[in-house]
Amino acid sequence: MTLIGQLSQVRALGVVSRNGVEPYRGSALPEDSIARALEVGTLIAGSVEENRGRIRVTTRLVDGVSGADFQRDNFELPADAELELGDSLAQEVSRFLRERLGEEIRLRERRAxxxxxxxxxxxxxxxxxxxxxxxxxxxxxxxxxxxxxxxxxxxxxxxxxxxxxxxxxxxxxxxxxxxxxxxxxxxxxxxxxxxxxxxxxxxxxxxxxxxxxxxxxxxxxxxxxxxxxxxxxxxxxxxxxxxxxxxxxxxNLDPTLAEAHVTLSYLYYQIDDVPAALLAARRAFEEDAYLSEANDVLWRLFWGSLDLEQFNQARRWCAEGTRRFPEDFRFSHCQLWLMATPATHAEVERAWELRESVEALAPEGRGDFARVQAHMLTAGAIARAGLVDSARAVLDAARARVTHDIDPTQDLLAVQAYVLTLIGDKDEAIDLLKQYKAANPDHGFEHTAGTVWWWRELRSHPRFREVTEP
Missing domain, CATH: 1.25.40.10 (Tetratricopeptide repeat domain)
Known part of the structure; x- marks a missing residue:
């Protein structure tokens, strides 16, 4: 997809069509004159050149009134992947421009x-x-x-x-x-x-x-x-x-409020409306014209897809987050979640590497929950690799780290229960789910436990009704 095509998908932006800008390609007219002719507030200008097997793209954002540059950046990609080159460049440049345009447009709106x-x-x-x-x-x-x-x-x-x-x-x-x-x-x-x-x-x-x-x-x-x-x-x-x-x-008043969409996605999860949570995350992705909440949006898209058993989409959003936000511990975390589920193959050595990444990247104090959860998910990946005894030992070590300060709402009980289903200890998994349900009476767990895929292995167990009955 071309850059014009990428930017045209953003409803908050008014983008002139390819035919509209074609007469001005290579024009000697001053850039502010071109902007007036096109009736736009900002021009995107740039150049493409090849050097030693790499394509270098230079982009400039030009103020439509003064003709002055207010942002510029460069991108380089290998030239040998011709089929993917256009889309890759368009995506990278679109992302940069949306972020920088957002900063400029917000300033203009405030000033007005x-x-x-x-x-x-x-x-x-x-x-x-x-x-x-x-x-x-x-x-x-x-x-x-x-x-x-x-x-x-x-x-x-x-x-x-x-x-x-x-x-x-x-x-x-x-x-x-x-x-x-x-x-x-x-x-x-x-x-x-x-x-x-x-x-x-x-x-x-x-x-x-x-x-x-x-x-x-x-x-x-x-x-x-x-x-x-x-x-x-x-x-x-x-x-x-x-x-x-x-x-x-x-x-409803302002669909571009991406952070509000993201918060709605979290909220819908709390009332067990996973489809609505995923839809809110998608709306955030579509409406966040300037990518100001991109990492949170990608995280919500990952979770909504995973919970709905849309594994291809879950892998997609996790990979996109990993590529764009390598320092955000959540995107090491999502790779661990994938390994602990049927979404991808479990690789024990890689699971340990991802766990260490979460340990290193998660913030002190606030990140302790994520560290313990990553430890538990590592046990899940090991169990999926067939090393059940090792998985049990790793899970026990992770459980020993849990304190009230780390998990005051006892959410980790559900994570432990899921890992125990992978290990094969269904009775203990059910015991933990009962504890989780008691600790979170307003969660409505009994209404969804019989339908979500996470507990599919437990549904045939005679004691499962202890979890699903009010």
Whole structure:
């Protein structure tokens, strides 16, 4: 597919057709004149040349008003794969352009929404600090929180500079949301949730039904539900219902809110609506015009496909995530999941390598759950390779690592149960599923255990009804 074809699939972008741009190929006209003739805000220019068996592509993003370059990049690919070359180049260049265009277009939209130069400048500073804090969080959490504090202070100044602009208020809510995600103790996170909800509400007072404020409130409500800090079951369920309503309304108002689609995908999983979860992830993939949430989207697409036994698609999304985000531990993790299922062959040596990759890449503290889960999945891969005794020993070692702090909701019980089905110990698997069901009474496990493929090997067991009966 051509680059024009790739970009035309993104509904948020208006792309001139090949016939429309053809008269201007190789034109000596100034680039701002071409942009005016085509009635576009941004031009994509570039060149292709071959050198020593490699194709080098240079791309430039050109501002349609001034004619000045505001982004450029280079790509190289081997020249010997002629059939794949066009698609590969189009995909790589499309990804780069969507990311860079997103940054530029978001800046333009923000600038147009306020008449205050001071407020606009302060919001840009606060947003840069928010991103800086996220980047340093894994290595220096305390420093990240200091940076969040500075970002919030600057966003507050922007709010004062233009009280009628919702953007700085919602940005403060986003900063609070990031703090929630990075706070390890659930009860310590509650004040940040309350602060973020306050900002979201004020944003909607400034601009009624502001989609980003609605999405923020939905994400904060869902985060609050995940923390399980309320003892009132009705209040806890109301958080999930409220989050769903906010998020669904937000994406209906603005379908390009990829992060809201991703959160909806997680939420639908919690109510055991896997098809809806996969659909929400696909919507995120389609609507994320600028690939701002690409790693989360690919992770949700992988999981939705795996849960629906769509193994070809699961392999596809895992491979894409591995290629694009090699430093994201989740894409080592997804390869382990594939090896522990019928989706691919189990390779014991490779499974150990992937487990070590998760151990190294997962963040300290917050990544401990993933480390233990990867250890268990390694046992699953070993069991699928036929080394049952070794698998049992590895699983026992992994189980010894589990603590309440690592797995407060006891989700790892279900992982252990699945691995035990691979080992052949169905009675213990059923015992663990009963414990999991008791620990998660609102999960509705009894309604799905008899249909999802994960427990297919247990369905013929006489005791399986102990899991499926209410």
């Amino acid at each position: 929404a306020t008449s205050s130069t001071e407020a606009w400048s302060l919001v840009q500073r606060a947003e840069r600090l928010r991103k800086d804090a996220l980047e340093r969080a894994d290595a220096d959490l305390a420093g990240a929180f200091d940076t969040f504090e500075a970002a919030d202070s600057i966003a507050g100044a922007a709010e004062v500079a233009d009280p009628d602009w919702a953007e700085p208020v919602v940005l403060r809510g986003r900063i609070a949301y990031e703090r929630v995600r990075l706070t390890e103790d659930a009860y310590d996170a509650v004040p940040w949730i309350e602060a973020g909800l306050g900002h979201a509400e004020r944003g909607m007072e400034i601009e009624r039904n502001y989609p980003e404020a609605l999405a923020l409130r939905g994400m904060l409500r869902y985060a609050h539900w995940e923390l399980r800090v309320t003892e009132d079951p009705e209040e806890w369920r109301a958080l999930l219902d409220g989050a769903r309503q906010d998020l669904e309304t937000a994406v």
